[in-house]
Amino acid sequence: MEDKNVLYHFLRDDCSEEERNQLHTWLANDLDENDANELLLSIWNKTANKAKSSIDKERILEGVKAAVKAQTTESNYEYSEIALAAPKQNKFTSLLAVMSILIIVLAGGYFLTDRNSVNVDQLHVARQIEKTTSKGQRSSILLRDGSKVTLNSETTIIYDDNFGLDNRRIQLNGEAFFEVTKNKNLPFTVTSAHLVTRALGTSFNVRDYVDEEDASIALATGEVKVNRTDVSLKEVKVILTPNEQITVDKTSKEWSKTVFNPDYVLSWKENNLYFNNMHLADIIKTLERWYNVNISVVGEGIEKLKYEGTGKFERQSLENILGSLGYTMGFESSVNEKQIIIHLTN
Template sequence: MKKNENTVTDLLLNEDFQRWVKLRGTAQDAELEQYWKRWQEEHPEYQEELKEAVQLLEVLKFEEVSSPREESKKKVWNQIDTATQPQGQWLTTSNWWRVAAAILLLLGVGFSFYYQIQRQTTVVEEELVWIEKENPLGQRSEVRLTDGTKIWLNAGSRIRFPKKFVKENRRVILEGEAYFEVAKDSLKPFIVESAGVETKVLGTEFNVNAYPGQNEVRVALVEGKVVVKERASTGSMELMPSTMLIYEANTGKFKESGFDYTEVVGWKDGVLKFKNASFNEVLERLSRWYGVSFQVQGYHPGQYQFNGEFKGKSLKTILEGFGFASKFDFQIDGKTVTIRKSNQ
């Protein structure tokens, strides 16, 4: 199998990985050891990359890390030259430039880490600073995270995320609906918490619908792969592209189905699509979309199902179409809409 050079680089530049390699065989942090053991179990496809990254780090054997930067660079180049000699070493000449580049990257990015290890200083975990974005009814927005992930946040939704991801994962907390285009990072899975459900990914595009008061949490996968689990449970389900997982809070059960992309995800592109929707579902979505409240007086749609696709249409236009088809009249008064049975 061809090795993934991006993963090798990710490992080399990960400070937790550097610390783990540096302290192997010593009384190191048990949590760190457990994390990398679990990482290897969860990513068997990256064993070759991990082995190569470990070997690259072992080339760095600084005796005097407190020496000036230029002197340290000379030591590294000497180590590279030694490592590439044909004396049964693990490195071959064909890897020479990649080794050099990786080690110089470590000089620039990881030098301070090795300095701290040699001085036996205490590494203090950076405190998370959380940011919260909230959209009122009738407003949608786009959020870009520091790792490059893009989030489209629907109306009436709230999301919390760290100002900077500093732990072993990228965790955000969602209340409402959002579409995620997750930047790839094989070392830090992206986790979305939503109404008792966790959706875990490495890099993919998916939609999560988890508005307060709903019995269901819906996760629709557009591309890539995600793992969804109930937070209180150890079991999980893997979701493949073009499928949707529905979690029922009252039963604690999951069910899987296909989905209509425009109906489920079209909102992020300004499209409202209703497909066999109930009257209550129509009112809920229109309320969030246009920032209005509905009062229903004497109108009972029964089992009528609503269908339609709208982009850039006014609330009045949509209600006129639905009202003609299902026999209701309406009146818009500011942010309040009153619906009555049609006299026709």
């Protein structure tokens, strides 16, 4: 994860002022208890065993407790020495870990490590891995942890080369179906522009295209926790059970939970298309992405045309789909290789 890499540079004392500000913002706004546990565990796993054995955990814990207590009465702090201890499993110690990071960084002091305890040079800055599909393309990826990701057209996922070892974080732009293997120690997290999904072992669909009005998460099996990417809305969480879907209106920022039909919402994985009460403009975007074509509209009134009801098109050609839609919605179309023209007749 990029923020984690910035932290590693911060520990080395070689990050820029911009990176330092980025880290401050992340710790202040986005870091929660699970993130802190994962972050500290990541650093702990990259620390040499010899270094771990020399850490005085009790001294460190008492120092953190004192720092948390002092936070209630003081606004500025200076610390000369602190080391990273192995993350504890109870909630109280996890909270102390989060607060200690916040106190040290936000107070403007230095995050220093005991040189006899943690060899910072051994920390590995993760390399980012990016997988992308273009228009008209769909693909499947088997991840290191055994999880499978199916990418729809024009979709990008980004994860680091430590995925499956000390984290299972993925950034998404587009649409993908995730089949997640169980690992209670490493939650599987998918972050898109508007939604964050956390799961241990389940399968779900995330759709968040930059050019669409809505973003959604549909759960096929298991259970997931969903919250917003937007920091100001992040505290609101929703738990989904199978066949439930959360949809966010990107303009109003309102979200709603509904029951969905898997045969329709997940039909794209079988190379099938379905449209449910969609405006023609949105259907055109889907067809362009799906068939890797450009569609032009001649005439006025496109904003009034809406496909009422639900239609599923199983592995049909673009010509057949346009013919069916045109008959229902009242338009004609002509196809010339990859250039398609829709003539509005109403």
